[in-house]
């Protein structure tokens with residue numbers, strides 16, 4: 446039943462964990478704990494509000510805990526490194542105009558682990574904010590290094606997780622870090638995904654505005670992969686839209702996809718946004734995007750994400766320009 450409290454009504458969301466008693470020697474307390482573990486696996490929106498405890502739940506928790514413990518060591522031991530994937534613009538010829546910073550975990554035990562594997566886990570345990578701050582710091586150091594060694598500077602974008610917006614200290618650190626670095630805002634960019642955007646509260650939206658006021662461009666990542674893309678661009682003035690890879694991979698197969706891509710590019714332009722296509726892997730895709738005035742291209746067709754040194758080589762020295 447809904448509970449009325451002061452001026453509003455609360456609808457309780459219930460979930461149950463069940464421990465089936467087969468061994469009576471297990472203490473009541475432990476049975477309760479195990480039922481609790483089962484309960485935590487029930488997610489809001491699931492078909493069922495209850496789950497039975499199984500051994501594998503405990504094993505999964507242990508595994509996550511192990512990785513979680515390894516993460517702190519990994520951060521302390523500098524096992525995370527940042528790769529840079531070039532973005533090119535297409536005004537007549539191909540120009541290197543920026544990069545996206547992508548984190549890699551190079552673990553002595555597991556080898557190179559892709560972020561697709563460890564980021565969802567880090568988002569769950571909240572550790573992601575520390576990694577994002579680390580990536581942000583590395584990017585600033587890299588830009589400073591490029592500046593000092595007379596390289597051409599290009600804007601580099603850092604991915605922010607939706608978890609970052611829940612953590613006020615993290616946001617403050619992020620903003621202070623940029624202010625204190627003296628780095629002009631135009632070289633730092635942030636990519637926010639739709640799912641991050643949809644969970645933003647008003648105060649978080651203010652954070653985005655604050656970043657904006659510092660001259661930092663904000664990109665809406667993976668546009669079109671979720672279900673709230675349009676409300677995101679309606680409610681917040683993102684500067685650049687990143688067309689989800691799913692569109693590009695279907696481009697050649699589907700006339701319908703091509704028409705949607707064209708329409709999105711022209712819609713974005715009409716509201717003053719630029720468009721990046723990500724996941725461009727071949728000439729056909731590239732040519733289609735160029736002919737429909739997509740502003741920037743990112744993908745294996747031009748380059749995979751590169752380590753710092755290799756990326757720096759692409760930035761022509763000022764004096765040789």
Ligand code: C2E
Pocket residue numbers: 530546547548559560561564573576577580604605606636666667723724725726743744745746750
């Ligand atoms: P994303 O931000 O959409 O990044 C693009 C992903 O597409 C990268 O995967 C990139 O390596 C991959 N990619 C680039 N070009 C191509 C292509 O032509 N074809 C194909 N098939 N893939 C391409 P990656 O590096 O594995 O990152 C996966 C996701 O993990 C990223 O998606 C981003 O959401 C997240 N991520 C990566 N680094 C960070 C980080 O430092 N912080 C946070 N919060 N998230 C990160």
Ligand code: MG
Pocket residue numbers: 545604636666
């Ligand atoms: Mg991104």
Ligand code: MG
Pocket residue numbers: 666667687689723
């Ligand atoms: Mg993306």
